[in-house]
Amino acid sequence: MPDDTxxxxxxxxxxxxxxxxxxxxxxxxxxxxxxxxxxxxxxPPPGKPAAGPAPQAQPAAKPAAAAAGAxAAKPAAPKAPAAMASTPWESELxxxxxxxxxxxxxxxxxxxxxxxxxAKPEAAVPILESLKEIHDFDYLVDVTAVHWxxxxxxxxxxxxxxxFARNERIRLKIRIPEGYKPRTAVPVHLTANWLEREVYDMxxxxxxxxxxxxxxxxxxxxxxxxLRKENSILKMDQHWVQENLGIESGQ
Amino acid sequence: MADTFLDSTELVLNMGPQHPxxxxxxxxxxxxxxxxxxxxxxxxxxxxxxxxxxxxxxTWQMFAPYVxxxxxxxxxxxxxxxxxxxxxxxxxxxxxxxxxxRVILTELNRMASHLLWLGTHALDIGAITPLFYCMRERELIxxxxxxxxxxxxxxxxxxxxxxxYETYEGFEKECLDFCDLFEKKIDxxxxxxxxxxxxxxxxxxxxxxxxxxxxxxxVTGPMLRAAGVKWDIRKAQPYSxxxxxxxEIPTRENGDTYDRYxxxxxxxxxxxRIVRQAVADIPAGPVMAKVGxxxxxxxxxxxxxxEAPKGELGYYVVSDGSTQPYRVRIxxxxxxxxxxxxxxxxxxxxADVVAIIGTTxxxxxxxxx
Numbered sequence: 001m002p003d004d005t006x007x008x009x010x011x012x013x014x015x016x017x018x019x020x021x022x023x024x025x026x027x028x029x030x031x032x033x034x035x036x037x038x039x040x041x042x043x044p045p046p047g048k049p050a051a052g053p054a055p056q057a058q059p060a061a062k063p064a065a066a067a068a069g070a071x072a073a074k075p076a077a078p079k080a081p082a083a084m085a086s087t088p089w090e091s092e093l094x095x096x097x098x099x100x101x102x103x104x105x106x107x108x109x110x111x112x113x114x115x116x117x118x119a120k121p122e123a124a125v126p127i128l129e130s131l132k133e134i135h136d137f138d139y140l141v142d143v144t145a146v147h148w149x150x151x152x153x154x155x156x157x158x159x160x161x162x163x164f165a166r167n168e169r170i171r172l173k174i175r176i177p178e179g180y181k182p183r184t185a186v187p188v189h190l191t192a193n194w195l196e197r198e199v200y201d202m203x204x205x206x207x208x209x210x211x212x213x214x215x216x217x218x219x220x221x222x223x224x225x226x227l228r229k230e231n232s233i234l235k236m237d238q239h240w241v242q243e244n245l246g247i248e249s250g251q
Numbered sequence: 252m253a254d255t256f257l258d259s260t261e262l263v264l265n266m267g268p269q270h271p272x273x274x275x276x277x278x279x280x281x282x283x284x285x286x287x288x289x290x291x292x293x294x295x296x297x298x299x300x301x302x303x304x305x306x307x308x309x310t311w312q313m314f315a316p317y318v319x320x321x322x323x324x325x326x327x328x329x330x331x332x333x334x335x336x337x338x339x340x341x342x343x344x345x346x347x348x349x350x351x352x353r354v355i356l357t358e359l360n361r362m363a364s365h366l367l368w369l370g371t372h373a374l375d376i377g378a379i380t381p382l383f384y385c386m387r388e389r390e391l392i393x394x395x396x397x398x399x400x401x402x403x404x405x406x407x408x409x410x411x412x413x414x415x416y417e418t419y420e421g422f423e424k425e426c427l428d429f430c431d432l433f434e435k436k437i438d439x440x441x442x443x444x445x446x447x448x449x450x451x452x453x454x455x456x457x458x459x460x461x462x463x464x465x466x467x468x469x470v471t472g473p474m475l476r477a478a479g480v481k482w483d484i485r486k487a488q489p490y491s492x493x494x495x496x497x498x499e500i501p502t503r504e505n506g507d508t509y510d511r512y513x514x515x516x517x518x519x520x521x522x523x524r525i526v527r528q529a530v531a532d533i534p535a536g537p538v539m540a541k542v543g544x545x546x547x548x549x550x551x552x553x554x555x556x557x558e559a560p561k562g563e564l565g566y567y568v569v570s571d572g573s574t575q576p577y578r579v580r581i582x583x584x585x586x587x588x589x590x591x592x593x594x595x596x597x598x599x600x601x602a603d604v605v606a607i608i609g610t611t612x613x614x615x616x617x618x619x620x
Contacts, residue, residue: 191469217296
């Protein structure tokens with residue numbers, strides 16, 4: 001890991017995706033490191049889901065962008081990185097959920113053969129409950145999050161559920177703005193306890209009503225939420241490291 | 252106050268992080284009433300290295316060796332899960348020959364992982380001999396790895412799209428020889444332990460986790476099967492050609508520590524069966540699919556999970572179309588299974604806590620990532 005050993009001020013070629021205008025960053029991203037994803041993310045992301053004509057346009061744009069040459073920005077497909085070429089998902093299950101939740105569910109999609117639904121944040125726990133009680137999705141596989149700092153709703157919380165009876169695995173996603181506290185899923189699935197704590201630990205998303213909303217892997221006094229995109233791998237909580245471990249940096 | 256000085260009060264006992272039977276740097280805070288455990292709290296994170304953050308700062312290929320460092324006693328399984336997840340995003344599939352070799356190495360890895368579990372678990376209970384036996388046989392598996400890819404533990408045996416290396420001269424024979432030898436050795440372990448009255452008394456009825464509890468806590472792997480749920484991802488949603496092989500899913504009824512022991516012993520026998528079938532029929536052909544030097548999966552996401560020795564190991568990978576992962580989430584079986592420790596320990600004796608931690612089969616590298 002040669003990058004890790006560099007002093008803090010050195011240009012970090014490994015962080016091209018950091019937004020250039022991080023508040024308080026004493027390390028402006030060098031121009032050379034400004035690669036396509038960043039340039040692309042400056043443009044407002046296209047509406048929410050990749051529905052409609054976007055999926056069709058994308059595959060065509062991709063090879064063209066690749067052919068445009070490595071290193072150079074990709075003006076041909078500025079919106080490509082944000083969009084997933086998903087297809088609609090329809091089944092008996094989606095019908096039943098549509099009837100029950102109506103416009104609470106924003107999207108039923110499928111990508112590489114895996115089905116997922118996107119719901120309004122407040123509907124997540126009722127949907128999980130319905131999936132468990134009515135549709136046999138009795139095993140909560142995982143709860144995690146993805147940070148998209150340029151989107152208006154930067155945090156995507158992902159619940160993965162599995163049904164032993166149907167041998168089917170689906171994902172439920174909600175998109176939430178900064179500071180929104182989604183309701184905890186612990187009353188429905190006890191597994192969610194540690195998994196939600198980890199989401200809080202890494203992303204700073206607190207869950208409303210969680211019985212024990214503390215950090216789980218990092219020390220309680222840790223200051224940053226590491227998996228947020230604005231936190232570079234080179235700028236972790238050195239304050240804590242210096243104070244508690246007596247060494248210059250955790251790197 | 253003379254009549255109250257013999258009253259028992261709650262006692263808080265700290266176990267770990269430096270404790271031989273916590274299998275690494277797990278710290279468990281026990282709240283005790285005499286010898287009985289009232290409740291426990293796990294303190295984890297001592298081995299946290301930010302693997303998921305590292306992933307976002309490496310290219311797709313560069314991150315592959317890191318996953319071996321999570322569950323370091325089952326590095327091959329970790330690698331397989333990651334490769335399958337990225338292959339899913341890319342829309343490629345490893346060639347048949349690579350898939351067969353992957354199955355062989357992964358099943359050998361399952362045996363190695365179970366052997367280390369058996370040795371240390373028995374040691375925790377007080378039986379010292381099995382540890383040496385288990386290490387002896389595990390060495391043979393590690394030798395096969397060493398010959399195959401040069402590394403013994405953190406192997407990085409697989410590449411996205413297939414394998415880096417062809418098998419070496421005599422690979423098949425060594426695997427078969429090991430299978431022949433190992434079946435007798437499993438009998439030997441069972442002779443030492445299965446019918447042993449001390450072993451049975453220490454384990455039977457300890458740390459019971461019913462099927463309903465398992466589902467509630469998301470517990471998978473041998474622990475779930477010991478509770479009677481016949482579920483194995485190799486059968487439920489086969490990957491890497493597992494549907495071609497004939498094997499059974501061993502289950503037990505009670506979900507106690509003894510049943511988990513029995514399930515893992517049976518699983519090693521099933522692994523032998525799979526390796527034999529796979530070795531007998533390794534297809535000819537290339538070991539690498541057509542994958543470019545620069546891997547740029549199209550923007551999208553996928554969740555792929557495999558049956559690791561410890562349970563469901565999942566990778567949720569998100570690509571934004573660049574050469575680096577946008578997000579890699581690892582769903583670690585050890586972390587999720589460990590959450591059920593409190594449930595299993597309540598009402599048990601302090602000495603049983605050691606047995607329960609052992610039978611959970613955690614690796615702290617994976618719990619903390």
